[in-house]
Ligand SMILES: Nc1ncnc2c1ncn2[C@@H]1O[C@H](COP(=O)(O)OP(=O)(O)OP(=O)(O)O)[C@@H](O)[C@H]1O
Ligand SMILES: Nc1ncnc2c1ncn2[C@@H]1O[C@H](COP(=O)(O)OP(=O)(O)OP(=O)(O)O)[C@@H](O)[C@H]1O
Ligand code: SF4
């Protein structure tokens with residue numbers, strides 16, 4: 001795809017080199033031992049909450065509260081969790097739409113967590129976002145051609161003829177006809193609009209795309225078209241994805257590894273297949289059990305979680321899941337569990353006292 | 357087999373729009389049986405909600421009208437019932453739960469007031485009795501400390517709680533039929549599981565029939581006895597849940613079942629897709645509405661609408677080639 005895009009960031013090395021020593025890295029699943037494109041450490045994103053008569057910011061909403069994970073080049077990390085648990089906030093912080101409250105975001109070796117807008121500029125093109133409702137992110141007064149061309153103009157790349165050629169290439173890559181160029185977003189269906197959003201997000205040849213619920217608003221038959229497109233693009237361009245969704249079946253399908261979030265924290269993470277077959281955190285287990293199975297012969301007596309997700313402004317003490325946890329013991333109310341590797345598979349991390 | 361409670365026969369519903377008359381429902385027929393759950397699935401815009409609104413006679417006015425067919429409820433045709441008669445049925449015998457609970461609740465009235473209003477409208481009881489009854493119903497749908505919640509406003513509740521309140525209001529008069537239009541789409545899976553379980557329990561307690569509209573085939577498989585698959589305003593296929601999942605006979609149903617990612621499929625494997633898009637209601641084809649996307653189409657499919665044909669006594673499909 002790329003013609004003459006400037007490389008502002010040194011290529012991460014040895015992605016496909018099996019000889020590369022990786023002794024310090026735990027073994028276990030494809031993709032894990034390779035150079036990490038993204039390393040997030042103890043990331044926090046707290047929002048001030050105005051309360052009381054004087055509307056002083058007395059409390060804070062700990063939307064993301066100490067999250068660490070890695071993503072290798074060409075790898076997908078799926079992020080699942082209930083509404084309000086902080087998935088979008090985490091994605092936006094990684095894309096540096098927010099400046100995080102604390103922690104580091106190492107992208108291709110550089111900590112971008114607190115870079116200024118100017119210092120961030122070269123990184124912007126390498127980290128892109130795709131949203132749930134492309135209509136919100138697409139400027140409805142511009143034609144599809146203008147929308148896809150915009151990133152080139154912002155980054156001052158190429159002349160008009162070169163940009164036009166690139167836009168046509170991009171339309172072709174995402175499976176839209178060339179005549180879409182002069183149309184407006186509202187003339188397209190939801191699935192086609194998502195293709196426009198994807199074309200725009202891959203325009204600058206990014207390394208990492210934060211996909212925030214990219215198929216949640218689409219029909220089942222259209223969802224699979226977009227998922228296939230994302231998988232194809234990843235393979236063709238060695239893209240990395242942080243794939244956010246609440247549908248675990250979708251996430252498991254597209255992800256190499258999965259992280260499960262609850263109230264601002266990752267409570268379990270590991271290879272997709274491992275998480276699905278051997279979930280150990282009671283929350284992950286309940287989440288998997290709650291998924292309706294499209295097979296009428298499969299009748300389950302499921303263990304239902306009681307209650308709702310608590311507010312991140314007043315999180316419960318100890319393990320924040322304890323009020324809903326069917327297996328909670330006395331110490332869960334008091335001690336905060338840490339994300340550790342208690343199992344044989346050392347890439348499978350769980351944050352639960354029952355496994356200490 | 358339980359007897360028919362609601363029989364829809366050749367329903368046709370149209371909208372007047374700036375661009376012309378849009379036929380959103382075209383010759384739709386199906387039956388909901390007493391005490392059972394009927395699921396309606398289909399692509400966005402295929403007419404699921406318009407079907408529900410037609411039954412309730414709540415089509416947006418003056419644009420929407422039923423222009424053909426009958427809707428028999430306990431043998432009475434609802435399509436030509438005088439409005440005051442219909443209002444007595446609505447809420448008392450047939451209730452509806454909408455996708456977005458916030459739109460169904462009045463933001464400026466307390467939860468308690470909204471339930472007691474329905475009770476007082478349909479039942480000959482005193483205000484005091486209505487309050488007691490409302491507390492009992494809120495308790496029944498799993499709202500903790502219902503007497504305190506009675507005095508709260510919708511915005512003070514979480515999404516799952518609000519949907520419980522909406523269900524409580526819908527069930528206040530113990531209707532014979534509950535129409536639930538995507539009741540869990542806006543909710544998380546763990547909350548969805550709670551709400552679906554609640555509907556099942558209440559259904560068993562009250563012996564009511566449920567029409568459940570959803571685009572989630574998992575929800576259909578877990579909750580429904582019968583299923584209607586709609587496509588672009590028509591019924592593509594209908595049958596028992598086992599007919600549909602074990603012997604899907606319409607190419608659209610087959611495509612739909614093949615395209616969902618499942619927990620036990622190989623990660624990153626290519627999903628099967630249904631290419632293309634649903635035709636717009638303003639330029640519908642003369643023949644089968646699935647023709648432009650159908651992998652099995654042949655020339656005659658484009659010429660005339662395929663008739664509904666029985667696959668088995670409980671199973672019907674509208675496709676020329678189902679048996680081949
Ligand atoms: N810009 C903001 N300012 C203040 N609070 C915010 C902001 N964005 C998010 N929040 C709060 O942070 C918490 C996490 O929200 P977030 O949108 O990240 O959740 P989510 O997991 O993406 O949920 P959903 O599945 O509903 O999209 C919520 O309590 C939310 O109200
Ligand atoms: N007020 C209206 N005026 C004109 N057309 C309408 C109106 N309401 C609905 N329609 C059309 O009727 C068709 C059926 O809509 P309906 O809301 O029943 O779809 P649905 O199957 O419920 O879709 P979804 O899954 O998105 O809720 C759509 O094509 C829609 O555009
Ligand atoms: S009638 Fe023809 S086009 Fe329609 S579903 Fe059957 S084979 Fe496909």
Ligand SMILES: [Mg+2]
Pocket residue numbers: 087088089212
């Ligand atoms: Mg979000």
Ligand SMILES: [Mg+2]
Pocket residue numbers: 404405406537
């Ligand atoms: Mg609808």
